[in-house]
Amino acid sequence: MKRIGWQTILIIALLLFPVMIGSDYYRHIFIISLMWVIIGSSWNLLAGYTGQVSFGHAIFFGTGAYTAGLCVTKLGISAWWGMLLGGPVALLVGLVIGWICFRLRGPYFALATIAIGEIFRLVAIDWRSLTEGMEGILLIQSFRSKLPYYYLALVLAAACMFAVYLVLNSKWGYYFVAIREDQDVAETIGISSFRYKSLSLMISSYFTGMAGAFYMNYMAFIDPHVVFSLHDISIMAILVAIIGGVGTLWGPAVGAFIMVWLQEIFRSAFFGLLPQWVSEAHVLVFGLLVIFVIRYLANGIVGDWSKIVGPWFGKKQLSYSSSGNGQ
Amino acid sequence: MNFFETQHLTKSFGGLIAVNDLNFKVEQGEIFGLIGPNGSGKTTVFNLITGYHPISSGTIQFKDHSLNGLPTWKICKLGVGRTFQVVKPLRRMTVLDNVVASAFNHTGSLHEARDKALEVLEFCELIKKKDSQAKDLTIGDRKRLEIARALATDPTLLLLDETMAGLTPQEQAEGVELIRKIRNAGVTIIIVEHIMHVIMSICDRILCINYGQEIASGLPAEVANNHDVIEAYLGKE
Numbered sequence: 357m358k359r360i361g362w363q364t365i366l367i368i369a370l371l372l373f374p375v376m377i378g379s380d381y382y383r384h385i386f387i388i389s390l391m392w393v394i395i396g397s398s399w400n401l402l403a404g405y406t407g408q409v410s411f412g413h414a415i416f417f418g419t420g421a422y423t424a425g426l427c428v429t430k431l432g433i434s435a436w437w438g439m440l441l442g443g444p445v446a447l448l449v450g451l452v453i454g455w456i457c458f459r460l461r462g463p464y465f466a467l468a469t470i471a472i473g474e475i476f477r478l479v480a481i482d483w484r485s486l487t488e489g490m491e492g493i494l495l496i497q498s499f500r501s502k503l504p505y506y507y508l509a510l511v512l513a514a515a516c517m518f519a520v521y522l523v524l525n526s527k528w529g530y531y532f533v534a535i536r537e538d539q540d541v542a543e544t545i546g547i548s549s550f551r552y553k554s555l556s557l558m559i560s561s562y563f564t565g566m567a568g569a570f571y572m573n574y575m576a577f578i579d580p581h582v583v584f585s586l587h588d589i590s591i592m593a594i595l596v597a598i599i600g601g602v603g604t605l606w607g608p609a610v611g612a613f614i615m616v617w618l619q620e621i622f623r624s625a626f627f628g629l630l631p632q633w634v635s636e637a638h639v640l641v642f643g644l645l646v647i648f649v650i651r652y653l654a655n656g657i658v659g660d661w662s663k664i665v666g667p668w669f670g671k672k673q674l675s676y677s678s679s680g681n682g683q
Numbered sequence: 684m685n686f687f688e689t690q691h692l693t694k695s696f697g698g699l700i701a702v703n704d705l706n707f708k709v710e711q712g713e714i715f716g717l718i719g720p721n722g723s724g725k726t727t728v729f730n731l732i733t734g735y736h737p738i739s740s741g742t743i744q745f746k747d748h749s750l751n752g753l754p755t756w757k758i759c760k761l762g763v764g765r766t767f768q769v770v771k772p773l774r775r776m777t778v779l780d781n782v783v784a785s786a787f788n789h790t791g792s793l794h795e796a797r798d799k800a801l802e803v804l805e806f807c808e809l810i811k812k813k814d815s816q817a818k819d820l821t822i823g824d825r826k827r828l829e830i831a832r833a834l835a836t837d838p839t840l841l842l843l844d845e846t847m848a849g850l851t852p853q854e855q856a857e858g859v860e861l862i863r864k865i866r867n868a869g870v871t872i873i874i875v876e877h878i879m880h881v882i883m884s885i886c887d888r889i890l891c892i893n894y895g896q897e898i899a900s901g902l903p904a905e906v907a908n909n910h911d912v913i914e915a916y917l918g919k920e
Contacts, residue, residue, distance in 0.1 A: 538771050
């Protein structure tokens with residue numbers, strides 16, 4: 357009952373938020389945060405649960421974004437078709453990468469994703485006849501109001517987390533975690549590690565591609581440095597999951613809101629309260645935050661939640677659990 | 684057709700021949716012991732049967748399948764389960780979840796897999812520990828977990844790799860009981876073990892190897908009194 361309670365409150369709060377808060381600025385930050393919930397959860401399914409660390413989620417994000425953009429520039433149809441096509445195209449890219457890399461074990465997949473990510477970025481820059489190169493793709497937004505985008509992002513984020521939740525409570529979820537824990541054991545209990553790593557990557561790339569297509573529709577401008585960025589997308593996806601909690605369902609969601617807010621606070625130099633040079637320091641702060649979290653909260657904020665609240669509420673929890681046993 | 688048979692099984696790692704022209708048969712329902720001094724190639728034989736290492740030459744046949752060249756997970760699907768000598772619990776999963784993951788071998792339903800896993804844990808007397816994290820188990824319980832995880836895949840042939848090593852005499856006695864129980868449930872067993880009184884008491888037949896080659900085979904008493912076996916273990920007089 358207690359768990360259902362806070363989740364219901366959260367959903368109602370998120371549904372009401374843009375109605376209560378009229379400021380487009382705050383709505384924008386929430387939209388971006390929700391988009392990062394999708395990317396973070398996708399990365400987490402692959403890396404946190406299946407143990408295949410990706411340094412290249414920008415591949416799928418950028419592929420999804422460009423799929424939506426090219427719908428307009430090359431096919432002459434609405435960028436909203438990208439919401440339908442972005443996921444499947446990113447999934448296909450993921451399938452090919454998995455087909456090549458998942459035959460190997462160890463760090464090869466991680467290394468390959470860095471390399472492939474850079475290849476995608478460079479191809480997007482240089483293949484001007486297709487992508488317009490560094491000029492990027494500029495669209496006209498369908499809606500002037502933020503509300504449609506907000507609710508779309510909310511639905512996508514909820515769908516993504518629900519999908520991850522369903523996967524984790526199925527055969528696939530058990531197989532993913534078994535592969536993460538020990539690939540040799542996984543094989544001896546009848547798991548084709550190649551097949552299930554590929555499945556995990558396909559789900560992960562699908563949702564990341566959707567997030568990319570959403571980004572194209574919402575921001576109405578993309579260029580290769582934005583959507584195929586190693587540090588702004590691929591590394592950010594990792595940070596979101598690490599801060600929130602790798603291998604936890606809610607971790608990436610919490611991490612997404614923290615990271616996006618932190619980035620925004622620094623970008624705006626604490627909303628203009630501090631001198632401008634502070635805005636340059638956000639990468640430094642991210643670095644320090646990651647060091648702090650890895651050192652003191654290795655399982656992230658959600659994974660180590662009991663450790664965080666323990667010193668303040670430890671006694672209360674103890675009496676709660678003992679009275680629970682007594683009944 | 685034999686239940687399980689190897690013919691001219693050979694494995695070389697570069698210049699080192701770890702398993703050399705090994706021929707043996709295992710009958711259905713048997714407990715078959717594989718013994719030999721350290722480094723004689725016992726675990727390598729298991730790794731060849733389960734496809735963990737590719738075979739250099741020879742054949743392995745199980746029921747009406749050839750296991751040559753099959754990936755490990757397919758061999759498991761055919762009904763060959765194994766435990767690891769160096770135990771490999773899935774550390775950050777509970778004991779129950781370790782076994783549930785195995786129990787998905789022949790079902791896609793979480794409900795069925797859970798029921799199967801609980802049944803196996805009950806059978807292996809690990810049910811009390813079902814909610815413990817696998818990394819927190821004692822060595823005795825980890826060895827039991829290895830067996831439970833292998834059993835949950837529903838094997839007809841079970842390969843046990845030194846499941847008694849490092850256990851107290853009391854735990855060993857319980858382990859022997861468990862192995863007998865598994866055989867009585869209809870599972871054929873090949874067991875690698877160093878503890879002689881365990882091997883002698885439960886095996887129907889024994890194969891002794893050294894340097895990857897057969898030096899003796901037959902009933903436990905015959906092998907134990909074989910001159911070459913004694914020499915391999917203790918050296919020449």
